Amino acid sequence: MTTAEAVPETALDRRRTDDVLLEVENLRVYYDTDAGQVKAVDDVSFTLRRGERMGLVGESGSGKTTMAMALMRLHKPPAVIAGGTVTLDGVKLLDLNDEEMRQTRLRDIALVPQGAMNSLNPVYRVRDQIVDGIKHHTPKGEMPGKEVVNERVYELLNSVGLDGNVADMYPHELSGGMKQRVALAVATSLRPKMILADEPTSALDVVVQRQIMLTLEQLQQEMQASVLLVGHDMGLMAQFADVLGVMYAGHLVEFAPIAEIFEDPKHPYTKKLISSLPDIQVKGTFTGIEGLPPTLVVPPPGCRFHPRCPIYNDDEDFRGEFVDLRGSLDTGLCTTVDPPLKEMEPRRWVACHLYEGDA
């Protein structure tokens, strides 16, 4: 059992690279709305290894946040988990009862929320917010004594780069970056196996963003925890993630190690996403992706990306890259069959008819 000062005895084992920590299989999260059923997360599968950092990108409305929240069963109605399994270190999270799930949160899987500005309770001192978390997620009778807990609070604050005296401050006395550090301290208070971070730095300046991300990385490495970082900033993903998942209209359309996905993106959407990234080296490299994300009430038939797909639509400035591939593409499939996510090479998954024959 993880007590406040326990060191994970399995730290070495956790570095085994083939060691799967999180396995998500055919996860479906639907919203029941007046306009119809919205399939926000539709048949998503992936695995995350112990100690690995995964990024998850997608446009707003792609289902990335809904998916992340569902992993912790923190999705809010009208969202319901309509199917699939989530296995964390051998435990099937969707089969747990509410009390068991509550004990799993923070101890095994913890959340660093979006905009810590609002996630801290304004009338509690920092110390109380941290102790509160520990208390709520530690089984009755296993709560360590007050002195041990206080010691742990200082230890946690130091681990996120804050002075011990911050413990006695209220959230309004802290800057945005300091609040986000407190949120990191809360999330890591029980040394979870997995940390879920939903755009943790979206409201912060680049300088502070870098400090927070490096602090998160440091904590993660020290605990050998896995991280799922949800966001839309490909730059941040390139800086932080080991593997990247790309979501589009409720589907995971590509999953690959970060270097490979930047070097050789397979899915046309990922391709577009990466080629349209602005940089500070060359001017005029800023193009964007035409069209709007589809409505998920009535998604486009076949591949959900086909109305915006540069290959399907045979965009001139995109032809060179894919000319050979397109020759063998049966574009009829794009409008009729939703391409499944297939493994092309170990740890390279893509959902696109272009690679039909390769899988």
Place this chain on the structure above:
Amino acid sequence: MATQTLDRPAPGSATDEDNVLELKNVTKVFGGGIMRRNLTIAVDNVSMGVPKANPGITAVAGESGSGKTTLARLMLGIIPPTEGSILFNDRDVATLSRRERTEFRREVQPIMQDPFEVYNPFYKVDHVLMAPVNNFGLARNKSEARDLVVESLETVGLRHQETLGRFPHQLSGGQRQRIMVARALLLKPRIIVADEPVSMVDASLRATILGSIDLLNKELGIAVIYITHDLTTAFQISDNILVMYRGSVVETGRVEDVIQNPQHPYTQLLVESIPRPDPKERWGRDMASQETGSDVSDVGCRFAPRCPFVMSECTVEMPPLYRTGDTQAAQCYLHREGSLGDVMSVSDVFKSYA
């Protein structure tokens, strides 16, 4: 031209008649009150001009609390400066006649950060576009007004069939923001002040919106002041840049030079912290220059408490903007030696390469 008595006189700053809008030693202080505590110098002695001919796109970059939004509000005439003056066509904005003020309001248009906030949810988007047409008497009749609106929508890449007659909630964030650009465009202003126009929209839409802002500048010759915290988009669409830190312009000049070869330690820190979209070029792991929150210094360089190169004079007196090259200036004593002179107005630097 009535010269006000200022604490800090403007040396040799004769009014530049080539400017539409000019800020002369503008300072804005918030708070204070009876106790004279909690004074915040949001903008500290900034001088710059927006030229009539060939106005480019000028980015004002900085983190929150740098004073960039206050500078935008000063330019728009929403708030008056505490010290210094703002001139519109050589006339002090504070003393404009009613007629001149209407003209000023038409010629200097805002595009705001949050396109959700500016819409009344009970009005169709037509209202947002028709209001300026009616208020400024841009059209003689209804059909002419509609033509104007349709034309401005098309300029920003929107089809009027898909936008007019709809309510704000029926449009995407990107569409809403482009309608704001269309609205600004209707008035054919001289200057557009865009405050974080893309911070609320998806990365894939950013390019489209910034593209339409770029178009306003290139095709219609409208000067654009682009307020942002994002150096990458600033680099992509701007010609000039001002980097602000706690109210001061710490570095300015041609955008390529400032971002690719920053001279002020703060700009260097900012550029170094950009999450570059390349996994092979990851951030340095040194955590120097930690932000500690309330380390404001009232005298000397505002960045001194965080600066890795801080010297004794830095905490005594604010350095001037030293010209570090033909196209660049930095407010830092590191550049006193070898400086090509002090810069009085930011736009003097821009002029040297315009």
